[in-house]
Amino acid sequence: MTSSTVTPPAGRVTAPRRRRADDVAGLGKARAGLFVAPALIIIGIFLLFPAVWTVWLGMTDYRLTGLQAASPEFVGLENYTEALTDPAFWNSLWLTLIFVVASGIVGQTLIGFGLAWSVRNITGWVKALIEGLVLAAWVIPASVASFLWLALLDRRTGTVNALLGTEGAAWLIDHPMEAIILFNIWVGTAFSMQLFSSALSAVPPSQIESAKMVGASGWQQLRDVIVPNIKGHILTNTLLITLWTFNTFTPYLVTAGGPNGKTEILSVYIYETAIPGGQLGLGAAISLIMLLINLVIALGYVRVAQGRRKR
Amino acid sequence: MAGITATQLVKEYPGGVRGVDEVDVEIRDGEFFALLGPSGCGKTTLLRSIAGLEAITSGSLVIGDRDVTNAEPGVRGVAMVFQDYALFPHMDVGDNIAYPLRIKRVKRDERRGTAAKVADGLSLQGLIERRPGQLSGGQQQRVALARAVATRPDVLLLDEPLSNLDARLRLEARTFLKELQRDLGVTTVFVTHDQAEALALADRIAVMRAGKLQQIGTPREVFQRPNNTFVAGFIGSNPMNLLPAQVRESRLAVGDATVSLPPGTEQLVREGQDVVWGIRPEYVRWVTAEEAGAIPAEVSVVENLGASVLIVVNAGDRKLQVAVPEDQEPAPGDRGWIVPQLSKTLLFDAETTERIG
Numbered sequence: 236m237t238s239s240t241v242t243p244p245a246g247r248v249t250a251p252r253r254r255r256a257d258d259v260a261g262l263g264k265a266r267a268g269l270f271v272a273p274a275l276i277i278i279g280i281f282l283l284f285p286a287v288w289t290v291w292l293g294m295t296d297y298r299l300t301g302l303q304a305a306s307p308e309f310v311g312l313e314n315y316t317e318a319l320t321d322p323a324f325w326n327s328l329w330l331t332l333i334f335v336v337a338s339g340i341v342g343q344t345l346i347g348f349g350l351a352w353s354v355r356n357i358t359g360w361v362k363a364l365i366e367g368l369v370l371a372a373w374v375i376p377a378s379v380a381s382f383l384w385l386a387l388l389d390r391r392t393g394t395v396n397a398l399l400g401t402e403g404a405a406w407l408i409d410h411p412m413e414a415i416i417l418f419n420i421w422v423g424t425a426f427s428m429q430l431f432s433s434a435l436s437a438v439p440p441s442q443i444e445s446a447k448m449v450g451a452s453g454w455q456q457l458r459d460v461i462v463p464n465i466k467g468h469i470l471t472n473t474l475l476i477t478l479w480t481f482n483t484f485t486p487y488l489v490t491a492g493g494p495n496g497k498t499e500i501l502s503v504y505i506y507e508t509a510i511p512g513g514q515l516g517l518g519a520a521i522s523l524i525m526l527l528i529n530l531v532i533a534l535g536y537v538r539v540a541q542g543r544r545k546r
Numbered sequence: 547m548a549g550i551t552a553t554q555l556v557k558e559y560p561g562g563v564r565g566v567d568e569v570d571v572e573i574r575d576g577e578f579f580a581l582l583g584p585s586g587c588g589k590t591t592l593l594r595s596i597a598g599l600e601a602i603t604s605g606s607l608v609i610g611d612r613d614v615t616n617a618e619p620g621v622r623g624v625a626m627v628f629q630d631y632a633l634f635p636h637m638d639v640g641d642n643i644a645y646p647l648r649i650k651r652v653k654r655d656e657r658r659g660t661a662a663k664v665a666d667g668l669s670l671q672g673l674i675e676r677r678p679g680q681l682s683g684g685q686q687q688r689v690a691l692a693r694a695v696a697t698r699p700d701v702l703l704l705d706e707p708l709s710n711l712d713a714r715l716r717l718e719a720r721t722f723l724k725e726l727q728r729d730l731g732v733t734t735v736f737v738t739h740d741q742a743e744a745l746a747l748a749d750r751i752a753v754m755r756a757g758k759l760q761q762i763g764t765p766r767e768v769f770q771r772p773n774n775t776f777v778a779g780f781i782g783s784n785p786m787n788l789l790p791a792q793v794r795e796s797r798l799a800v801g802d803a804t805v806s807l808p809p810g811t812e813q814l815v816r817e818g819q820d821v822v823w824g825i826r827p828e829y830v831r832w833v834t835a836e837e838a839g840a841i842p843a844e845v846s847v848v849e850n851l852g853a854s855v856l857i858v859v860n861a862g863d864r865k866l867q868v869a870v871p872e873d874q875e876p877a878p879g880d881r882g883w884i885v886p887q888l889s890k891t892l893l894f895d896a897e898t899t900e901r902i903g
Contacts (some may be wrong), residue, residue, distance in 0.1 A: 314734075439630065439632065442633070444619075444628065445693075446632075446645075447619050448597060448598075448619045448626050449620060449625075449645065449697070450618070450619070450620020450646075450649050450650070451620070451649050455649060463635075464635075464636075
């Protein structure tokens with residue numbers, strides 16, 4: 236090599252613009268920001284602003300009607316102390332926990348997996364029929380589904396009473412929690428089933444057959460081959476189901492939180508407090524608590540997922 | 547240790563397709579046995595039927611002195627190594643090898659000990675704690691073998707054991723497999739589509755096609771005396787030349803040329819019979835001066851095989867392949883003569899494709 240350096244071709248090319256390694260499009264910060272701005276503004280208006288507004292609302296005595304509706308006053312953390320010391324709130328949280336565990340984690344996940352497991356070797360119209368039926372429950376709008384269940388469980392003309400010969404049994408009054416748990420399982424199982432179906436089809440058959448060859452029972456195949464192979468799917472499914480079930484409002488359409496608050500899960504409790512109860516400030520505060528619980532669940536999942544990846 | 551006897555074994559799929567069609571085969575105790583055939587010939591289905599992974603439609607299967615036609619895979623005393631090895635990615639090598647022992651409820655310390663011992667025997671020292679994903683293809687295969695032999699099975703089944711290895715490793719693994727099989731003395735059945743692999747490894751070979759057995763024999767037998775034109779064409783790194791011919795005045799008319807009948811077939815053919823004349827490229831000489839029994843020919847294509855050269859010649863309107871030593875390599879367009887080695891020629895019936903004599 237000689238000491239002379241290669242001169243750049245004459246013309247427009249001057250000293251190369253210093254480009255950051257992550258500036259793939261070569262737009263520079265300002266112009267790139269401009270392109271993203273519309274999306275950010277929309278997110279700001281419809282997502283960020285209501286969220287911040289909820290935080291502020293939660294610290295006022297804002298009401299739906301009356302004097303405080305016109306000029307709400309700042310009350311600091313009073314709403315939070317009120318919510319956290321109210322037995323009704325804790326009762327609602329407890330009901331939500333039961334609801335999430337029974338209908339989401341246990342019901343939808345286990346039944347969804349069970350269905351996916353039992354139809355995996357079936358082909359043809361039987362499989363299409365089962366999948367179609369389960370999926371139908373998922374596709375039907377929540378309002379229609381809840382009306383179906385009202386018709387099913389009706390005291391006088393309900394299908395269940397007709398089938399079981401238990402005329403006059405008031406399921407929604409005597410077993411309201413069981414009713415909304417079953418309802419939610421019925422509505423949501425299709426998702427778990429579909430997710431586990433695809434997960435199961437991705438398990439290498441030779442691994443299952445290897446276990447069969449050494450005499451592993453069905454249970455041992457499940458424990459040693461299937462579950463380890465679909466761990467990631469189980470985790471994702473559990474997270475989504477937990478959050479969805481935690482936040483769902485549809486059970487309100489079946490029992491309206493009743494009778495006597497027996498099915499007042501958190502989302503219903505907030506609605507009852509804020510709209511019919513008129514205490515918008517208190518409702519906002521509880522909403523924020525609910526959001527925090529959601530965040531904790533999601534963070535817990537991220538932790539577990541990261542731990543898995545590291546190993 | 548045990549032999550395997552299949553009698554009139556049929557595996558029929560829904561829809562009536564027969565993967566295995568009335569197969570009779572007897573595999574001797576301690577034998578290294580190959581199931582050979584093109585893809586879709588039913589060799590893997592037969593292996594999986596022996597393993598118990600496919601339900602047998604009819605016929606019977608005996609391993610040792612037990613009828614296992616309808617037995618569960620786990621109680622047949624059979625171990626299998628899958629083509630993709632099927633190692634459990636979430637277990638380390640030790641746990642993978644010890645998995646069969648875990649199912650048999652052997653205590654953890656004891657089964658880890660056995661696993662380490664078996665792993666040592668397969669040169670997997672120091673890899674016990676690794677995950678399968680951290681191993682090379684050859685190592686993965688040895689882990690799969692270790693898992694299969696850890697329980698001392700009566701029968702070892704290998705599904706395309708070498709096909710997932712790269713070419714150089716394959717030769718190494720071939721030698722390794724043969725040694726392992728001899729040391730263990732375990733009856734071993736393996737499936738392959740590679741005739742060279744079958745010839746190199748097996749004590750005996752069963753050639754299959756479309757679910758049916760074509761021939762069972764030692765590598766020498768299937769190479770030298772193939773039962774039919776299919777086996778003749780399938781075995782050998784260069785397929786046998788198979789030319790339509792006709793019996794004429796106790797000689798054989800192959801295109802324009804006439805050659806002598808293969809020894810011992812004179813009484814088995816009749817005048818005017820349509821036959822197929824077979825000769826391996828290795829048993830044909832290429833000469834530049836005419837001699838007795840020589841057929842005039844012209845070189846059309848020359849393929850270098852390293853130590854030898856495969857040439858395609860036109861003899862009249864027939865095409866033949868001839869293997870020529872490297873120092874006698876002709877050029878395309880050269881004219882000369884080909885001389886088949888009479889004792890190595892074979893005759894097949896044109897209709898049934900069966901060998902005559």
